[in-house]
Each structure stands twice: as structure tokens, then as C-alpha cells.
Amino acid sequence: MKNVMFILDGFAYEYVENDAFAELKDFLQFIIPMKPSAGWSSKPVLFTGNGPRTNDLFTQYWLSENSQFKWLKINRRIWLPPMFSAFFTGFFRKLLSYKILPNTRIPLNALQYFDVSDGYVNALKIKQPVGLEKEELKIVYTKIVDRAGHLYGTQSTETCTAIEKVSEIIRTTLNVGNFDNLFVVGDHGMCDIKKKIDIVPALDSTGLKFGKDLLYFIDSTMIRFWFVSEHSKEVVTEVLEGFKKFGKIIGTKDAKELDINFGHKRYGELVFWLNDGVVFKPSFYHRWTFTGARKNEGMHGYLGDRTVFAVASKRGLQFKRAKEAEMTSFYPTVMETLGKEYKCEGKSLLR
Numbered sequence: 001m002k003n004v005m006f007i008l009d010g011f012a013y014e015y016v017e018n019d020a021f022a023e024l025k026d027f028l029q030f031i032i033p034m035k036p037s038a039g040w041s042s043k044p045v046l047f048t049g050n051g052p053r054t055n056d057l058f059t060q061y062w063l064s065e066n067s068q069f070k071w072l073k074i075n076r077r078i079w080l081p082p083m084f085s086a087f088f089t090g091f092f093r094k095l096l097s098y099k100i101l102p103n104t105r106i107p108l109n110a111l112q113y114f115d116v117s118d119g120y121v122n123a124l125k126i127k128q129p130v131g132l133e134k135e136e137l138k139i140v141y142t143k144i145v146d147r148a149g150h151l152y153g154t155q156s157t158e159t160c161t162a163i164e165k166v167s168e169i170i171r172t173t174l175n176v177g178n179f180d181n182l183f184v185v186g187d188h189g190m191c192d193i194k195k196k197i198d199i200v201p202a203l204d205s206t207g208l209k210f211g212k213d214l215l216y217f218i219d220s221t222m223i224r225f226w227f228v229s230e231h232s233k234e235v236v237t238e239v240l241e242g243f244k245k246f247g248k249i250i251g252t253k254d255a256k257e258l259d260i261n262f263g264h265k266r267y268g269e270l271v272f273w274l275n276d277g278v279v280f281k282p283s284f285y286h287r288w289t290f291t292g293a294r295k296n297e298g299m300h301g302y303l304g305d306r307t308v309f310a311v312a313s314k315r316g317l318q319f320k321r322a323k324e325a326e327m328t329s330f331y332p333t334v335m336e337t338l339g340k341e342y343k344c345e346g347k348s349l350l351r
């Protein structure tokens with residue numbers, strides 16, 4: 001049996017309307033928008049059918065008492081300069097065989113409190129859908145659409161070219177017909193950046209001290225807080241009130257729906273999530289190039305994000321009717337299509 005899975009990084013659902021991709025629709029029995037799982041969690045969700053909570057994975061960094069960077073006891077805020085950051089991280093990774101180091105711009109005073117989350121480290125080890133052997137499923141992974149989207153935005157010629165290239169590869173496989181089941185899936189979408197906001201001055205103006213009163217981690221599309229001193233939560237909530245047209249505090253109900261109601265606070269005690277198209281600048285993920293600030297027109301990790309899930313199969317499959325798919329339904333659908341045993345939280349979309 002020949003089975004192929006195309007994993008398209010950063011493939012927003014709207015890209016299916018691109019002429020080159022739209023041509024593939026005649027071959028695909030099933031094509032549906034899929035809601036990506038929250039934060040950085042998509043890979044294990046796609047490969048296990050279990051949500052962020054079970055994989056204990058929300059974001060790349062979490063709070064860690066035993067951080068590999070604990071020795072960095074710096075109190076002043078120092079943003080890692082771009083080239084130093086790259087050198088520092090590459091050098092120490094080799095020298096001390098640290099788990100993973102940031103190729104990011106985490107300020108040195110913040111780095112000592114955080115570490116790469118276990119969920120993220122574990123996710124890196126999962127290379128295949130659980131329960132499938134390498135020869136049972138060929139995986140083709142491509143990042144070109146994600147890259148073009150980040151750098152030039154969703155409407156750019158660069159993104160269009162990337163979608164065409166990807167579509168061409170898929171079409172060749174479909175034309176040759178040398179497969180039994182073919183899956184096309186994205187790990188998340190892409191959104192054009194419309195607004196960049198800086199929350200750091202507002203937090204500084206409260207007089208709260210990083211490390212002493214509070215901790216925060218600024219991901220591009222969210223900021224996560226931990227409160228040390230008693231009144232800090234109240235003060236921060238007030239600051240966030242001033243930012244409410246740019247995003248929202250994730251409440252208990254939201255957290256449950258997003259499956260990020262972890263039994264611990266390592267991913268944050270309070271999460272403020274930005275609206276689609278808004279990013280924090282600076283954030284701890286702001287990347288630079290040799291020539292200065294990297295071009296950055298697109299971002300993902302929003303609540304309105306949608307990607308694609310499509311199937312072409314030589315078996316007569318019947319799919320359930322649905323407006324959109326949860327990401328946890330991908331794995332069980334694949335396993336059922338291949339006639340394999342599986343166990344997971346997600347529900348198959350096959351009838």
C-alpha cells in the first residue's frame with residue numbers, strides 16, 4: 001500500500017483558492033478548513049490525535065526552576081543582540097550539550113527563569129504518526145509557503161509562487177496516481193500583520209520589577225504572565241485593560257476550549273492573546289538578519305487561524321459533514337483510512 005502525506009507549513013486555508021491549488025480540488029475527495037491546535041502544539045497533535053493538554057505542550061518556552069540558563073543571574077534587561085544570540089546559542093549547544101537553545105531574542109534577565117518545555121522537546125522526537133512504520137507512509141514536509149508568508153505576507157507574489165510550487169509537487173503525485181491514499185495537511189495558517197504594539201513601556205511604568213514582582217514571556221502573538229508579588233496581578237490586569245482593543249485575556253472557559261487548561265502554571269498564570277494580525281514588537285521571538293530587522297509581514301498563532309486538511313483516496317471513503325475540523329481529528333482519520341488500530345482523544349472524520 002502506498003500512502004503519502006504532504007505537510008504544508010504555514011498553509012492558510014484561503015490558499016486553497018489559489019489557481020494552482022484549486023486545480024487539485026477535482027482530485028481531492030475531501031477538503032476542509034482545520035482549526036490548528038493552540039500555540040506550538042500542532043506537530044504532536046497531528047501525529048497522535050491528542051490535544052495540547054495530553055501532550056503537555058503549549059509553547060516552546062515555559063517557566064522552569066531548573067532552567068539550563070539558571071546561572072545567568074542578570075538583573076538588568078539585556079536583549080540578546082542578534083549576532084551574539086546566534087553565536088551564543090550555537091556555541092553553548094555544542095559545548096554543554098544543552099537540550100535546545102534559543103535562536104531568539106530573549107532578554108538575558110528573562111532567560112534565567114525559562115527553559116524549553118518538555119512538551120516541545122518530546123515533540124521533536126515524534127517523526128511519524130504514532131503506530132505507523134516509515135514504509136507505510138511517506139511524509140513530504142515543506143516550509144516554503146510558511147517562509148514566504150512570514151517574509152512577504154499572504155498576498156505577495158513570493159507566497160503565490162510558493163503555493164504554485166507546492167501544488168505542482170502534489171499534482172505530480174496525483175497525476176502519476178502512484179498512491180492509494182494521499183493526505184494534504186497544514187500545521188497552521190498565516191495572517192498578514194496589520195499592527196505592531198509594544199507593551200514593555202506600559203509594564204515598566206507600573207514600577208513592577210521583572211523577577212521580583214512578576215515574570216512575563218512575550219511570544220509574538222501572546223504575552224504570558226506569572227505573578228510573584230501579591231498586588232502584581234491586579235496591576236497587570238489594569239495594564240491589559242488598556243490593550244483590550246488589541247487582544248484578550250484567556251479566561252477559564254477559553255482555556256478549556258483551547259485544551260490549554262494544564263494542571264500546572266508553567267505555561268503562564270495569565271495569557272493575553274492578540275487579535276488576528278497584531279504582533280508584539282519587541283517580542284522574545286523578534287528575529288534579525290545581518291542587515292538589520294528581518295522583513296516580517298505575516299505571522300501565525302492566532303485564534304482565527306485556519307489551515308487545510310484534504311484527502312485523495314482510491315478507497316471509496318465516506319466523510320462526515322463538518323464545517324471545519326479540529327486538529328485532533330486528523331490522526332484518527334488517517335489511521336482509519338489506512339485500516340490501522342489507534343487510540344486517541346480525537347474523532348475520525350470518516351463515516
Ligand SMILES: [Zn+2]
Pocket residue numbers: 010146147150300
Ligand atoms: Zn512559521
